[in-house]
Amino acid sequence: MATIYEVSELAGVSLATVSRVMNGNTRVSEAKRTKVLAAMKELNYRPNSIAQSLASNCTNSVGLLVSELYGPFFGEMMSGVEGELRAAGKHVIVAAGHSDEASEKDAIEFLISRKCDALILHVDAVSDEYLLDLNKKGTPVVVINRYVEGLGESCICLNNELGGYLATKAVLEMGHRQIAYVSGPMWKMDVRERLAGHKRALKEFGCEVPDSLYIEGDFHEEGGVAAMQQLLKQKQPFTAVVCANDEMACGVMNCARDNDLDVPSDVSVMGFDNVIMSRYTFPHLTTIDFPSGEMGRMAANWVRHHIYEDKKKPLNTLFEPTLVLRDSLRKIA
Amino acid sequence: MATIYEVSELAGVSLATVSRVMNGNTRVSEAKRTKVLAAMKELNYRPNSIAQSLASNCTNSVGLLVSELYGPFFGEMMSGVEGELRAAGKHVIVAAGHSDEASEKDAIEFLISRKCDALILHVDAVSDEYLLDLNKKGTPVVVINRYVEGLGESCICLNNELGGYLATKAVLEMGHRQIAYVSGPMWKMDVRERLAGHKRALKEFGCEVPDSLYIEGDFHEEGGVAAMQQLLKQKQPFTAVVCANDEMACGVMNCARDNDLDVPSDVSVMGFDNVIMSRYTFPHLTTIDFPSGEMGRMAANWVRHHIYEDKKKPLNTLFEPTLVLRDSLRKIA
């Protein structure tokens, strides 16, 4: 592999000049530029990006931490981040945090050790303080789906409360009043926000629901099944189940079917996230759209603008969820 | 950030000695090692991995190229790769190839430019020659789900032909004889292999199927819907549909339902891949297990052994698919 030395020699110019034509930031006479370009071509020269990184103190790589690398939700997000960043010539280093504090910290350390220019994080186990500290210590951080006071507009958020509200409002408007709710793990912030939205809608409609219709799930299909089983075992009647994510909604629907209940004639089901899968379920799931791909792209753009181009363009970092009406929700008398 | 110089100064030893205790390959007296370790701790020293990479000509990073970052199939694979590699302290740089030749080549160039120590590729658009060439030119490559003559055991393969055979054999054993087949894009090697297995099973059972029951799909849900619509429009009867992947099988099932056909009473459906989603569909999809997570882990291990530890352990690079019986397949008279 040819080096910059060989290029400068062949072109008959200095190292510095070669570097200049590569980076294009300083003016170089057309004559020399041509010679350098020719020499590069002849030697099939490719700059060594590691050497560039060492000298420039910029690695052109961004760390991306998600809870899991599988799962439709993160897939869309990663895809958005990678697409946008690669178009800008930046490398994406991925890691999984597994929604576990030690594991998330470990992953962040790992990404920092590779000297990423910035970190895009979807984390739920580490504390706000930890994230703030990280940022103070010099690692530019953008956080997805979480608002951290003090991180300002480098938080790419969805209005989860509004999502929860819209979901339940839609159910209420269909005439349901006995509404079960399957939440995610309550230690997660977004889970609590969605629940808050749910309660706001109930209140607005003057609808009171007994505690027994609230079940804490695990965000997985199995949790949805378990929740539905418990709901059915209880005597407390309900005509609709609002779920904090689509996976659990799938579980709920499957469990309903296993108990000879038709969705939506016997029971309506509402999801959250609008993962791809929700279009393929039977019946097609009514849900709240979470624009995870969009948000991934926005996170990538934030990094591009603030880290690589330092144009402090104001970016839209707050996203609004929307209702996606499909077949799992039906009007009742 | 402290450098190795400061550590050596504080510890009162040479640069080289500090480097030695870091790498642990050369013997260092216990006395000095202790002093160095203490100095490191005191300065909160973290080696600069970029400088290490430049000096050692090893970046400790592996490029991972998949068709799409979303989608259950690749998610599992990436998860396997990342888990294994991070445990070994290696960084994973991801890129998407979008099953397009130009895009795949572009992504590979991109990963090489970052001086990845090795590349793990799931590609279907680039030619065998291109991959061989890549390897010859010095980029260690491991290929997933594709056998390239000359790349030897750095191909992590599934026996797709056997998978196709097992799928159709199961359908035949349930008594079906009028079997439709929805393939993937025929320019993909694995698609042709699966089809070959399908035909072998048919032949073995002395079953002849008219050409009109073969439809070329696109591996997506929409393609499954379109294929089923075409099948239903034709007069040619069929009692089962074998699909080359689960997504299309979902489409087929949804389309069947939209046409008031019950799965599996009216028509049986067979998938391929056993993506997570197949457990959540209604009815639960009978399919062929593709151990993509396992294969990802194996690819990562290949890299670990051959690139980082150069133990030429023989690894199991050929995986066998297995039948997963669920509810979408039913015995007929």
Added chain:
DNA sequence: TTGAAAGCGATACCAT
């Protein structure tokens, strides 16, 4: 075992 010094391949400042 230990240290001195020569790279690794670029960038960037300072002269000219």
Added chain:
DNA sequence: ATGGTATCGCTTTCAA
């Protein structure tokens, strides 16, 4: 506009 040169932070001979 161009060249010389120090620098980035570490690894790795080569002597001692």
